[in-house]
Amino acid sequence: MKEIAEHVLDIVQNSLFSGASGVEIDITEDLQRDRIRVMIKDNGCGMDEDLLAKVLDPFVTTRSKRTGLGLPLLAQTAELANGEVKISSQVKQGTQVYLDIQRSHWDCPPLGNVVDTVVSCLSDHVELMFVHRLLGLEGGLVGEVVLDTKEIKEELDGVSVSHPEVLLFIRKMLIQEYQRLEGSK
Ligand SMILES: Nc1ncnc2c1ncn2[C@@H]1O[C@H](COP(=O)(O)OP(=O)(O)O)[C@@H](O)[C@H]1O
Numbered sequence: 001m002k003e004i005a006e007h008v009l010d011i012v013q014n015s016l017f018s019g020a021s022g023v024e025i026d027i028t029e030d031l032q033r034d035r036i037r038v039m040i041k042d043n044g045c046g047m048d049e050d051l052l053a054k055v056l057d058p059f060v061t062t063r064s065k066r067t068g069l070g071l072p073l074l075a076q077t078a079e080l081a082n083g084e085v086k087i088s089s090q091v092k093q094g095t096q097v098y099l100d101i102q103r104s105h106w107d108c109p110p111l112g113n114v115v116d117t118v119v120s121c122l123s124d125h126v127e128l129m130f131v132h133r134l135l136g137l138e139g140g141l142v143g144e145v146v147l148d149t150k151e152i153k154e155e156l157d158g159v160s161v162s163h164p165e166v167l168l169f170i171r172k173m174l175i176q177e178y179q180r181l182e183g184s185k
């Protein structure tokens with residue numbers, strides 16, 4: 001079974017292949033409704049209606065070499081964990097992939113290493129906006145982890161966001177933020 005972070009990596013990789021200059025990753029753990037929702041949105045090349053209609057078919061790819069059943073596996077995870085996948089896309093506008101699964105379900109995969117997934121998606125050519133929020137039993141926001149590469153790049157003042165020391169710094173910062181989030185569960 002793929003962890004949620006591995007699914008996110010697959011889907012963001014599709015976004016990066018699509019020539020996007022902006023990608024949004026939004027993870028919401030909703031304790032009140034007992035759901036985990038993941039939204040990944042890009043402004044890449046998009047898909048036409050024909051491709052969109054058959055994109056969950058495991059035999060469909062537009063690549064010369066498959067990169068790994070990203071969308072069919074996501075759909076399978078949703079099916080197993082009492083959830084759904086929705087994909088919307090428009091040519092030259094971009095694509096939005098949405099996963100909504102039951103958090104307490106036996107077949108709900110563990111979150112996995114979201115930090116390293118996010119860090120591995122950082123690049124100078126793409127603006128990444130990442131949010132992981134936790135909604136508590138009363139439905140209100142308990143805590144969140146946010147990373148906005150636009151802000152980071154301004155502070156870096158020309159230094160590459162994929163410079164090893166920058167990556168390590170961002171990783172450390174995210175780990176600390178997740179520790180805070182875990183503490184508020
Ligand atoms: N974000 C996206 N933007 C544009 N096309 C996409 C996107 N995500 C998926 N696709 C299209 O759907 C196909 C299937 O994606 P996927 O299931 O991840 O398998 P693979 O990446 O191995 O082809 C891709 O080959 C691509 O044509």
Ligand SMILES: [Mg+2]
Binds near residue numbers: 013
């Ligand atoms: Mg893929």
